[in-house]
Amino acid sequence: MRTVQGVRSSRGESGTWDASLTGDVDAFVDIFDLHHNRVYRHALRLTANVHDAEDVTAAAFLELWRRRRSVRVVDGSVLPWLIVTATNLSRNLVRGLHRYRALIATLPRAEVADSAADIAVERIEEERIGEEVRQALGALSSADAALLALTMFEHYSPAQAAAALGISDGAARTRLHRARSRMATALGRSLVGDCETTTKEEPR
Amino acid sequence: MTMLEMDPVFTAALREVLVATVDDTPRVRRRWRWRLGAGMFVGSTLIAGGAALATGLFSPPGAPIDTPIGNVVTVTHTGPATIDLGPPPARATDLSLTLTCLTVGTFDFPNGSSMSCDAADLSHPPPDDQEASEVVQLTPGKDSVTIDTSANASWTLQAMYVNQVTTPWGTNARGQTYGVQNQKGTPDLIAVVVDQGKTQGYVKAAELNCAAGGNVETPAQALAWDKASENRNISIPVYESDGTTVIGTFIIGHATGPNARTVPFSSLSLDCSATGNGPAVNGP
Numbered sequence: 001m002r003t004v005q006g007v008r009s010s011r012g013e014s015g016t017w018d019a020s021l022t023g024d025v026d027a028f029v030d031i032f033d034l035h036h037n038r039v040y041r042h043a044l045r046l047t048a049n050v051h052d053a054e055d056v057t058a059a060a061f062l063e064l065w066r067r068r069r070s071v072r073v074v075d076g077s078v079l080p081w082l083i084v085t086a087t088n089l090s091r092n093l094v095r096g097l098h099r100y101r102a103l104i105a106t107l108p109r110a111e112v113a114d115s116a117a118d119i120a121v122e123r124i125e126e127e128r129i130g131e132e133v134r135q136a137l138g139a140l141s142s143a144d145a146a147l148l149a150l151t152m153f154e155h156y157s158p159a160q161a162a163a164a165l166g167i168s169d170g171a172a173r174t175r176l177h178r179a180r181s182r183m184a185t186a187l188g189r190s191l192v193g194d195c196e197t198t199t200k201e202e203p204r
Numbered sequence: 205m206t207m208l209e210m211d212p213v214f215t216a217a218l219r220e221v222l223v224a225t226v227d228d229t230p231r232v233r234r235r236w237r238w239r240l241g242a243g244m245f246v247g248s249t250l251i252a253g254g255a256a257l258a259t260g261l262f263s264p265p266g267a268p269i270d271t272p273i274g275n276v277v278t279v280t281h282t283g284p285a286t287i288d289l290g291p292p293p294a295r296a297t298d299l300s301l302t303l304t305c306l307t308v309g310t311f312d313f314p315n316g317s318s319m320s321c322d323a324a325d326l327s328h329p330p331p332d333d334q335e336a337s338e339v340v341q342l343t344p345g346k347d348s349v350t351i352d353t354s355a356n357a358s359w360t361l362q363a364m365y366v367n368q369v370t371t372p373w374g375t376n377a378r379g380q381t382y383g384v385q386n387q388k389g390t391p392d393l394i395a396v397v398v399d400q401g402k403t404q405g406y407v408k409a410a411e412l413n414c415a416a417g418g419n420v421e422t423p424a425q426a427l428a429w430d431k432a433s434e435n436r437n438i439s440i441p442v443y444e445s446d447g448t449t450v451i452g453t454f455i456i457g458h459a460t461g462p463n464a465r466t467v468p469f470s471s472l473s474l475d476c477s478a479t480g481n482g483p484a485v486n487g488p
Contacts, residue, residue, distance in 0.1 A: 110213040
């Protein structure tokens with residue numbers, strides 16, 4: 001089960017987030033620096049290319065600020081909320097990004113040599129789940145995909161995932177069971193075994 | 205294996221935008237309340253800069269601009285439908301579509317993209333989570349737009365012909381192009397926002413690329429570059445559009461620990477001008 005990581009200040013993520021809510025710029029940047037690569041890697045699992053994943057990550061953090069008053073903090077961390085939001089944005093690029101499209105379009109990106117790009121692609125392939133899994137996740141509802149992502153890839157417990165989505169623990173377990181069954185139909189039994197292994201660690 | 209990380213240039217620019225957004229939010233609100241309360245209607249430069257950035261209105265050269273042509277057609281419908289928009293005006297290049305879901309459902313746009321709304325989306329105040337916009341290229345001879353959805357899904361569509369022009373990059377006295385990256389490629393000077401959103405300027409594409417490790421050519425160089433970057437950020441100058449007047453710095457990197465330091469690009473012996481040479485991996 002994931003535990004909350006510290007940030008560079010001594011107040012921990014929970015205190016840093018509280019400071020962000022008061023308009024503390026440095027605190028919000030700390031939150032960004034703490035989580036942006038994890039959100040990006042998660043977006044890469046769900047989108048077709050690097051640029052889409054970057055766009056999703058940008059939109060997730062802009063949404064984190066815009067909706068900061070209603071963000072669900074799980075065990076002191078906003079990462080579960082970011083993962084859920086990135087999941088929704090990845091599945092609904094047109095709607096999710098339209099608010100920020102013009103802004104994101106002005107952000108520069110590195111131009112890398114072809115050989116360096118190949119290196120990057122190799123790393124992405126090592127990090128990414130297969131195309132089959134991405135398509136299988138795409139066939140689930142947003143909430144079910146987020147539940148699976150939080151528990152299967154980010155190793156949160158069902159209770160923590162439920163808190164991130166604002167649903168009851170029992171509802172999360174029921175939905176997880178159904179979502180795993182659908183994934184099993186799409187991918188075979190092995191992945192389902194992985195899911196079960198992961199969630200056995202959950203606290204009761 | 206080195207963990208995959210987001211493009212450092214994009215990350216640095218996004219960090220600046222977030223800083224500007226956070227920094228402006230409370231002050232904008234307070235000032236507006238105060239000014240409106242005093243019966244005044246004045247936009248300060250702070251508000252103009254912050255609001256423009258936050259809403260994406262900052263449009264340096266090279267950004268696309270959509271100019272509306274003709275009337276807005278608004279239609280509310282349940283189920284799939286094809287809406288006749290009439291013939292496009294002569295200068296129209298694209299169609300701007302804004303779709304609002306009124307019920308739960310998935311709604312497919314003409315270009316293959318789609319939006320979906322669930323009960324949670326509908327529970328929020330409109331239009332935050334019920335609206336999607338898309339600009340689609342016109343198809344010659346086609347004067348209608350089709351929204352595909354299930355029979356009981358309701359929606360409202362606003363459609364408008366627009367003329368989309370990708371503004372040209374600027375060119376300074378030294379012949380350098382400046383603006384944002386677009387489908388034409390990268391200008392010599394790339395637009396950035398720094399100083400908590402208060403400064404809009406340009407960085408040299410060559411310096412930006414080099415400072416981001418753009419000349420890394422082999423896996424060994426990539427690993428060495430990553431290791432050197434663990435505790436090092438690199439600052440590059442931000443210029444006016446003339447490419448010579450320095451007005452700020454743009455910092456690339458994510459080093460934040462106690463050993464983190466920011467070094468100026470000029471202090472690194474990076475040779476990014478010649479192809480085939482990887483960048484030096486150790487800074488001072």
